[in-house]
Every structure is written in C-alpha cells, then in structure tokens.
Amino acid sequence: MDTYVYDYNGKLYINLTNRCSNDCAFCERRHNDGLNGRNLWLKKEPAAREVVAALTAANFKNSPEVVFCGYGEPTYRLAELFEIGAFLKSNGIQTRLNTNGQGNLINGRDITDELSKVIDVISISLNNSTAEKYQAVCQSKFGIAAYGAMLEFTRLCVPKFKRTVMSVVDLIGMAEIRECRSICEGIGAEFRVRMAY
Numbered sequence: 740m741d742t743y744v745y746d747y748n749g750k751l752y753i754n755l756t757n758r759c760s761n762d763c764a765f766c767e768r769r770h771n772d773g774l775n776g777r778n779l780w781l782k783k784e785p786a787a788r789e790v791v792a793a794l795t796a797a798n799f800k801n802s803p804e805v806v807f808c809g810y811g812e813p814t815y816r817l818a819e820l821f822e823i824g825a826f827l828k829s830n831g832i833q834t835r836l837n838t839n840g841q842g843n844l845i846n847g848r849d850i851t852d853e854l855s856k857v858i859d860v861i862s863i864s865l866n867n868s869t870a871e872k873y874q875a876v877c878q879s880k881f882g883i884a885a886y887g888a889m890l891e892f893t894r895l896c897v898p899k900f901k902r903t904v905m906s907v908v909d910l911i912g913m914a915e916i917r918e919c920r921s922i923c924e925g926i927g928a929e930f931r932v933r934m935a936y
Contacts, residue, residue: 744793821853
C-alpha cells in the first residue's frame with residue numbers, strides 16, 4: 740500500500756509524488772526506500788481526497804506541523820498541494836513546504852503568491868554557492884539555469900511567507916557553508932544546515 744502520509748520526528752509529512760527535477764547525489768532516496776520502515780516509493784500519485792483521508796486517519800490535528808515533503812518535489816502536484824493545504828489551514832494547522840525552489844520553472848509561472856495562501860513556512864534547498872557547483876551535485880533537468888531560478892524563487896518568497904528558510908547539507912564543508920550563509924542572508928532568508936542522511 741502506498742504511503743501518502745507518514746510520521747517523522749513527531750510531525751506528519753505528506754508524500755505527493757516521486758517526480759523531481761533534481762537528481763541530487765546526496766538524496767535520501769538514493770540510499771533508502773523510505774523512513775521509519777515506511778516505503779515512500781509510490782505506485783500511484785494520490786488524489787487530494789486520499790491524502791486528506793490519510794491525514795484524518797493519522798490524527799493530523801495532534802501534529803504541531805504538517806510538512807509537504809516526500810520522495811519527490813511537491814510543486815509537481817500544485818493543484819493537490821493547494822487543496823490539501825487549504826484543508827489544513829481551515830483546520831488551524833501550521834504547514835510547511837520543503838522544496839528545491841524550482842516550482843516556478845516546473846509550472847512555467849510564479850506560484851509564490853498562491854503558495855503563500857496555504858503554506859506558513861517554506862524551506863528551500865540552497866545546497867551550493869554557485870550555479871556550477873549546484874548543477875554538478877543536484878543535476879537539475881533545467882541545467883545551469885536552475886540555480887538562478889531557485890534564488891529568484893526565494894527572493895519572491897521572503898516577503899510573502901511567515902518564514903522562508905534556505906538549507907544546505909552538512910557534507911559540503913565549512914568554507915562552502917559560509918558562502919551559502921552569506922548568499923542566504925543577502926536574500927533575507929533564514930539559514931539552516933541539515934544532515935545529509
């Protein structure tokens with residue numbers, strides 16, 4: 740049975756898709772089929788109503804936050820993300836989106852205004868300090884243009900969301916982390932270093 744909603748560190752996470760515009764060298768899905776014994780590879784992408792049913796079964800109102808983050812890039816499922824996010828917001832739940840920041844490229848338009856209506860916190864993977872380094876590691880299908888688009892997406896997010904966070908993985912080294920922190924602070928987002936796996 741497909742896992743559409745799973746618990747991780749006391750919060751509920753939504754697994755909308757396995758599609759992603761990146762093929763990151765450090766991605767969890769290269770090393771494991773899932774988390775906490777739950778397989779996150781989907782045979783079928785869920786309808787919004789199926790996710791809502793799974794959230795209800797998981798007692799979503801007891802979760803301090805519900806996060807759109809699975810084994811793919813959630814902005815590939817924009818209509819479902821909006822519908823589920825609106826459901827959660829109508830129930831007073833804090834929402835977060837973990838994204839590679841390529842949602843505007845994926846959808847061919849600026850989606851940040853719409854996202855801000857259903858998402859409280861947006862966390863964007865910065866990962867490297869230059870477009871060349873980013874592409875070497877993240878291998879976006881959009882090529883070298885992905886990095887600049889991700890930075891612009893973040894700039895658009897900063898004034899619209901309660902919190903906009905940029906993250907890097909810890910394995911890039913201290914010098915690169917410092918460069919990334921400087922980029923993040925220049926945009927006006929919060930900075931976070933996360934463990935690779």
